Amino acid sequence: MLAVTLSDLRSFGVELETAGVACMWLAVILRAPTAARSRAQRPLWLAVMGAAVAVTFHLEWVNELVHQAVTPTHLTALARNLFGVLASAAVLDFVLMAARGRHTYSLYGFAGSVIATLTWLDTTADSHLHHTIPPAGPPSPTTAYWAVLVTVNLGTNVVCAAACWWYSRASHNPSLRAGLRLFGLGAFFAGAYWLLSALYIGIRLPWIPSTTPLLLGCYALARASAICVPLATATALTLRRIRLLRKLQPLWRDLINAVPEIHLAQTHQHRRLGYLRSPDPLDLHLYRTVIEIRDAILSLRSYIPPTVLNDVLTHLAHTTSPPADTDPHVTACWLRIARHTKAKGTPPLHTNPAPPLLGGTDLPSEITFLCHVAKADTSPHIRKLATHLSHQHTPT
Structure with a gap:
């Protein structure tokens, strides 16, 4: 009975994840004209697009299409994780800029060093095709790779969620407050995903893989909603x-x-x-x-x-x-x-x-x-x- 329940939960999560990815790409397309005109909006738009790329490559059917189009390679999974790191840094930079009025360029330097580290750990590992944590055995490509990936993503999302919540309470702009809270909600779901991934490395609880698509789907919907807050505000005003x-x-x-x-x-x-x-x-x-x-x-x-x-x-x-x-x-x-x-x-x-x-x-x-x-x-x-x-x- 438990297996059926977990299977149903995973199926629902995959459907929600697919819908969330579609909403993210729709939001990216709708906000593209504004990003092209506004220099201030461009980093946020690029960050959400990077996050959309990363979550898209989490979909199994997308990976199958990629592997059918080109030779199956571990670089697909590597690109997914690298886009995710860069997107996390860009989103955190946007949140801090909205709160403090200036960019935090050191975040991109930190993201670059993490990207270089992950690339080195991936290319020097034994031959592998997927980046995954199997039900038994060591993670692929290596435990060190996953330790760096989880630590960085979990840390940036915790900081992002806390900053969004803190600065949204002090904001008197309803649109900015809603956007920050939706970004914070997305960071919360992403943080929960990486926290469970860290837990799964140490304790292979069978229910964890069944919940990860659901968390990623909620994350994608929250990010799509956050980037569309200005559009929704403008539409409501019109x-x-x-x-x-x-x-x-x-x-x-x-x-x-x-x-x-x-x-x-x-x-x-x-x-x-x-x-x-x-x-x-x-x-x-x-x-x-x-x-x-x-x-x-x-x-x-x-x-x-x-x-x-x-x-x-x-x-x-x-x-x-x-x-x-x-x-x-x-x-x-x-x-x-x-x-x-x-x-x-x-x-x-x-x-x-x-x-x-x-x-x-x-x-x-x-x-x-x-x-x-x-x-x-x-x-x-x-x-x-x-x-x-x-x-x-x-x-x-």
Whole structure:
């Protein structure tokens, strides 16, 4: 029963490892354009690509394909381990750079010395094909080779996991904090893999080889997720801007039609989702939309005398809506009245009316307020009240 359970665990681990490797390569491809443009992102991208190469060569079917394509050689396993050492140094360098703001170039010198040592231990060992720890007998190529490999990888991953956890707690940047913790999680799984490898050299417990693919799969998924944090953040920000523009567009369109002179530039926004077809950045579209709505509100305020505004406040004072919705509802109502008044040709007031509420002292709070106004503008109750007050106060 135990053998069946371990076999199932290994099968699941191999499938997870394959999925993790695929995710790593997908992440490497998706982040390639950013790495090409950003010098700061390039070392991280190269580190994850090196790790992807190393984990890829852990897959049995990949090794079989390589051995079918070329003469079977121990150099395949050696390259896998050398890529892993270099990738560990590069990832640790990235983590320390994110925390301290400067590279730790000595890590690459250390990695170079380890690579040279491993290469020497491999090439001077007896003839061998695989780098493995068999169920019985000495490791291949040598115990010394595995001692160096395990010590270096275990040490770098422990330091990386600790540094990621420590510096992520002190970071105020959510994206950086998430990235560091995912890198730390990947280092934890990699460290667990090398710790079990060290244990297996001394004590050949049969369950250890069955768990290693699972650990490598979790490591690959964590690394792939970590490198995609900036992409996920940018995607989430883009979707949020699109959602805000969609909320504001009906109100913006009505106000532009009422006060066309405040239109800053001829854009595609009058079309449905036209901002997606424009070459301008979405944040510029959002900022321009807010400016134009605000300018329209300031312009239309001169068409609302204090008596009309008092009537709006009186009618909405006893509604069942939450108190936080009162100001957006009042604004939406008098804006409808002002548009109707201006459309009938009524001249603006000669006095300086009180400035309207615009929702806050910064752009995010103002956008939130205007989204509430846009939502209130679609309310049947607000539309009915605005129509009633328009007929009551606007001369025929």
